[in-house]
Amino acid sequence: MSSMDFVKDIDGYQDVAKEIEVLRNYARDYSYVGRNVKRTIGMLHPRRLSLRVSEIREETSSTKTLRLVSISSNGYLPPFQAGQYINVFVDISGVRTSRPYSISSSPSQRGYYDITVRKVEDGFVSSYLLEEVKVGQVLETTAPAGNFYYNPLFHGDDLVFLAGGSGITPFMSMIREVTDKGLDRKMHLVYGSQWEDDVIFQDELEDRALHHGNFKYSLVLSSPPDGYTGLKGFITAELLEQVLGNMYDKMFYICGPKPMYAYCVKELEKLGIPSRKVRMEISGPPKDVTLEPGWPQDLDKSTVFKVEIRGGKTIDALAGEPLMVSLERAGIVVEAMCRSGECSMCRTKLLKGKVFQPQGVRLRKSDRDFGYIHPCVAYPIQDLEIMI
């Protein structure tokens, strides 16, 4: 007697057995299900996209917009939320690296994604995108990602965008979406720019402000020409009070160069804005990590440490450079997306040694406890051993 024969004595067994018999005779066909799963995921969140540069437009002397289209025959691109970015992979003189760029075009159409790139001083990738990339070239990217977007569940309908320099790009997508679709949302863009002749999207912003009552545009120049009558200086509490008036129930969004965040947050605090009313875009690794609070005082950024990769090679890594960059330079591929310590795609186990991780790196509590780091904003301060 099989050990499971007792089952037949359970009340109701006959009914269940009959049900099973019928269902087996009319069994569902699951052979197609796996393909459907892959298709559904692929439509929304493919791991990678191959995008062709279809057009390059000069926005200002420092800035170009690259229009990217799908290389697939149907031209399909996944939907995104205005404010999200794609991480663009490049191979530059044998080094494979990547940078996230906000999509500046509106999500109300999905024929293309625009990314708008400004020349950055010593910018390894921006120089390449601005000077080397040609129309027709194919770039590999991630699907749109990131958490800097309008969330209708709690952002309300009165939005203030604080942009600095190339930080205009996610806002451009939001402004275009709201104005194109005629959405019932008020927006006020306060845009800090250095030079009058290098304001990205200046004409379009003025034009949209002129034609859409729900969009206001205030340009603030930090290096204004002589006799300039517009807003000057930085985005201070006083300036915000002046241009915005009533602050009540507004949602503030900040995107710009790294120093701008701390500055604006302080100004918003002066105005009594609660922190839940302030959204901040990711901002990459710090320009000079040695200036970050907590950096070991006596450690020079040019110090070189050895990083051993378990089961692989040992590489050199500069103290002042994100570990991910040293890995990429040595030809070691680590998954990358936000490159700002937020998305956790590059999560790596640190087996030996110590790294410095500046404020704002978003590690899970238990990841910290079990020795995981985000190499995109982790800096070696000792010789290391890691597991990829």
Next chain:
Amino acid sequence: MASDYDVVVIGAGNAGLTSALTLAEKGRKVLLLERHNVPGGCATSFVRGRFEFEVALHQLSGMGTDDKPGPLREILRELGVLDKLEFVQMDDLYRIIMPGVADVKLGASREEIISTLKENFPREKEGIEKFFDLVYEFCMQMIGGVYMHDPDISREKYPLYFRYALRKSKEVLDSHFNDPVLKAVISPYWSYMGIPPSHLSFSDLAILLFAYIEFKPFHIKGGSQALSNALLDTFLQNGGTARFNTPVDKILVEDGRARGVVTGYGEEIISDYVISNASTISTYYELLGPEYVPEEVKKELGRSTIGPSAFTLFMGLDCEPKDLGIEEATNFIGTSLDMERTYALSKTLEKPEMGLLSCYDVSDPDFSPKGSSQAVFVVLQYAEAWCNIGPSEYYDTKYRYAGFMLDLAGKAFPGIRDHLEEVEAATPLTHQRYLGHPGGAIYGFDQYAKDLNLFMNKKCPIDGLFFAGSWVDSGGFQPTLTSGRQVAKVVIKDMESKGVPR
């Protein structure tokens, strides 16, 4: 060709992790492959702003206390992870809030629960006593007879088990109680199985109640990710190898026997044993290929239906739980007494009528930063309706549904909207994306009586290929963690019988 590993485990979900660790700890050479960049599958967390949101664990069952350890505590001790984790006991089973109808808190002891229910439903006193007597007696019999594999199991020896095991929970509730409110108050755990009381076997409802009362509900400091990290950590310490961001494309078969896997990067890894923590459906049809799916397997798979996924709203709040009137870690919120209807709605995109709001900060004040808290609100949702909307409508649909959820949460905790600092929503498609499971199913197949372990034929026709996880056992933390451990033991036995050298 020599083997690269003794065993390859596909997927680092709960069952993948415990099976890999069990084998490594026995000195076997194990490779654990995971597509995602973190271990855990469902048992994970993610960070938004200053919050770390728990994805899946609501109430860990089977832990018990130090003096009265439950089966899961024993397993975790044997696996060597118990000391790496800090478990937080939850004081109560749950609070169920049905605005305008009932608001009842059930403690975590039998006496307390019975007296609370009698107080709230004085006319049902007798039925309440009888019901819990039945739950307890029944479970003792099921444990003694079935779980302990009594070779002399019989109807005479375990009469209640044989009478009630396959009864529908609703019948048992109806035969004990008149008040529909009481029936709703006593049975919200049906949602932990994903099947309404009209179809849920009494064995499932009874063991849920029994297990949470006897072994208490728990949470983990650092959330379920801490558990996943601890399991992985111990696996590595035992000499295991793990690779993340590494999908498996194929399982290699030679002469009807598993011979390893091919990764998404085209790398062949040779091994005589493969344990799949992926769904049985994708293991057969995707990893093996239709030519390896015999008629018998087609029928066995095809007689079950893909179970529910979930819609989860993660809320980071800039206030403490008490500021919103959240006094319990586990809160069922419902606007309908009709559980059949509640369940039927899980197949549509219409307003949900019942959900589970967990606020871990109540039992663990360190869970969120000081002065803040998080609420994770989840409802069962089948994926099909979500698969039928086009990508262009996806985000709008997601926000509309999340809005329904916020309304529902607000009915129990007015003012929650005024304290939102971070909000993220996960749809069935989100679960599908991260788990890779058909339907984004969180518990595997639907768990009707016919899908009970008693009736499942899990035998895989490919020698050396084994399954671990919710698609072959029950869903949930304790069942999947246990499943992996058991499968590993079967594999070890098989290796020993074949004399596979260590």
